[in-house]
Amino acid sequence: MRTRAGISHRSGGSGGDLLLLLHGLGATGAVWDRLLPLVERDWPGSWAVPDLRGHGRSPFEPPYGYAVHAADVASLAAGASRVTVLGHSFGGVVGAVLAGGWYGVDVARVVALGVKIDWTPEEEAGARRMAARPPQVFATAAEAAERHLRLAGLTGLVDPSSEVALAGVRETSGGFTPALDPRAFGAVGPSVEEVLRRVVAPLRLAAGAADPMVGLTVMRRVDPDAVLVEDAGHNAHWEAPDAVWSLLRS
Known part of the structure; x- marks a missing residue:
């Protein structure tokens, strides 16, 4: 990269x-x-x-x-x-x-x-609510990868243990989070x-x-x-x- x-x-x-x-x-x-x-x-x-x-x-x-x-x-x-x-x-x-x-x-x-x-209007309001939420933190990278795939619409298409799924995961001090800033929904x-x-x-x-x-x-x-x-x-x-x-x- x-x-x-x-x-x-x-x-x-x-x-x-x-x-x-x-x-x-x-x-x-x-x-x-x-x-x-x-x-x-x-x-x-x-x-x-x-x-x-x-x-x-x-x-x-x-x-x-x-x-x-x-x-x-x-x-x-x-x-x-x-x-x-x-x-x-x-x-x-x-x-x-x-x-x-x-x-x-x-x-x-x-x-x-x-x-x-x-x-x-309801969909736009939903995106604004997503933008206001704090990032979700998970105990494992696997859980964060599953969430990333849901957010990206890739559940069922991409193996959660694959490099593609893990590219959407970040490690934080408290665990793991999807590699997406929720504020981007704004x-x-x-x-x-x-x-x-x-x-x-x-x-x-x-x-x-x-x-x-x-x-x-x-x-x-x-x-x-x-x-x-x-x-x-x-x-x-x-x-x-x-x-x-x-x-x-x-």
């Missing part, structure tokens, strides 16, 4: 065309591990996989918000001739903000997976649809066919050519990495 502007990330490849892989709220960059072999095999430039602020090994330092996360990610793109973004859920929104033309980054394309577009609130509509780069929306967060009709309000990834739910990049990679490369 490396750090730039405080943001922990993995990187590889070479060249001016940078691929950014941005994880969702509650997850870490480790959720791209099933896709990375395809990136390393086929991507013609460089790539970077960050832990967003408040997640994984990156700083737990407010403020949190789409624009702040996008500024953090823009620091990773310094020196790139152009940037392609593949973002999941919250990370897709962050990528859309990065592609809004405000950060001096030449974004060639954004592919956003499983972005929850419609939020009810980023929820601005209209996601409005953010997506302000993207000045080509935008493709996609979601797993069984994703409970968003469906084709809703996505096509923003992207008339939005698509579904078959045999996948909310974490299509984990469940169907070959299909997601084909979508990005098409």
Whole structure:
């Protein structure tokens, strides 16, 4: 892992065309591990996989918000001739903000997976309650890993004893805690649809066919050519990495 502007990330490849892989709220960059072999095999430039602020090994330092996360990610793109973004859920929104033309980054394309577009007032209030809660501390790393997987929507998909699960755990003086600052939930609130509509780069929306967060009709309000990834739910990049990679490369 490396750090730039405080943001922990993995990187590889070479060249001016940078691929950014941005994880969702509650997850870490480790959720791209099933896709990375395809990136390393086929991507013609460089790539970077960050832990967003408040997640994984990156700083737990407010403020949190789409624009702040996008500024953090823009620091990773310094020196790139152009940037392609593949973002999941919250990370897709962050990528859309990065592609809004405000950060001096030449974004060639954004592919956003499983972005929850419609939020009810009750859901937004629930996110604010989550942001106000103190971090949960567990006696064992295994318990913290189980909680991390629930927060990331990966329960039943990722082995709780795997390195991917443990990447979402931090050791504290009192035990172990999920590697997520609850205050990061405070980023929820601005209209996601409005953010997506302000993207000045080509935008493709996609979601797993069984994703409970968003469906084709809703996505096509923003992207008339939005698509579904078959045999996948909310974490299509984990469940169907070959299909997601084909979508990005098409």
